[in-house]
Each structure stands twice: as structure tokens, then as C-alpha cells.
Amino acid sequence: AQTVTQSQPEMSVQEAETVTLSCTYDTSESDYYLFWYKQPPSRQMILVIRQEAYKQQNATENRFSVNFQKAAKSFSLKISDSQLGDAAMYFCATANRDDKIIFGKGTRLHILP
């Protein structure tokens, strides 16, 4: 069975600094995708970034980048130049050929002004 583990329930970072959110996963699939979703107080789920497992190059989206370590089954999210609007719950997730997305339990990120 697939599992996604986010070991940091909460994190804080100073505005303009860099923060890394951890995620590890377990899957027996060889073909899968990884995602980070953001859920602000409005509760809307917003896709931040996604990574195809077969790609070795780490995905980046502006200030957001991932460190994908396939052998270690690790998929951390780095947020550079943190902004107040980045404050949210962040969910790591994986999807495989069964068409299921499995989410981690989330990390609440606080941005300190």
C-alpha cells in the first residue's frame, strides 16, 4: 500500500527566508507522480508543484522547488524568499496507475513578519 509521511506537523520561517518541508513516501510502483498541494485558510486546495518519478531533474515553479531523491523515496519542498501569502497547510501526495492520490497529513507553515 502507498503511504505518504510528513514528519513536521508545523513549521515557522521568517519572511524572506528559505524553508524546506519534508516528505517521504512508500510505493511499490515504478511509474508514479508526486505533488505538493497548498491549502490556505480559504480551504481551497491549490497545486504548488508536481514531479514525474521517471524524471531525474527536480521540478521548479518560481520560488518553489523540490528535492526528489527517488532511491530514498524522499520528496521535499523548498520555498525561497518566503512571503506572508505562503502561510498555509502543505500536503505532499503521490499518485500511481490505480488513479488514487494519497495525501500526507500535512505541514502547517507559519510565516513570521
Place this chain on the structure above:
Amino acid sequence: DTAVSQTPKYLVTQMGNDKSIKCEQNLGHDTMYWYKQDSKKFLKIMFSYNNKELIINETVPNRFSPKSPDKAHLNLHINSLELGDSAVYFCASSPAGSTRGNTIYFGEGSWLTVV
């Protein structure tokens, strides 16, 4: 233009009642989902439909019944509501399944409170 829209956004109801949450997507996607987010923020898939056909049915009480009249709609009916059903329910859609590298789009959630 809302891509995935759910109604109602908020619903407070008494135990034992039957309620429905409607979901519509205007993205032309083939696959639709229902997710439940409990009080601890844990988000878990409930159902998945592909072109009106049930694909995923996780271990969900049979009081929960999804209905897909067409591929743009996936409604969730809940019978005999219980206190533990209180949660935020998210509808979502994707073009042809998330495994093909497509983004899954979520609705804004429907906050159900059972009293």
C-alpha cells in the same frame, strides 16, 4: 469562471437526516473524485468516477452514495447522517486520471457539520 464548483459550501444538519452535496466541473475532464478532510486535516479519497463509471470506492460506509448523471457531475448523497460525518468534503476532477501527469483540480470544499 469556477472550474470545479460544489454546493452547498456550508451545511449544518441534524443526525439522522439525509443530505446531498452537488459537484460540477466545466473543464471537460473525464475523471471526478470525492475526498473527505477530517478535523485533523487528513485528506482521504472516497470515490473516483471515470466517464460516469465508478473506478475507486474506498472503505466508505454505504450510507455514502455517489451519483454521476453525466461526466461533468458527481453528486454525493449521504443517508442517516452521523456526528462522525462532520468534515469538509472536496470534489475534484482531472483530465484522464492523475497518473498521466495531469493536474487534479479541487473544488472549494463543502463544510458539513452534523449536530
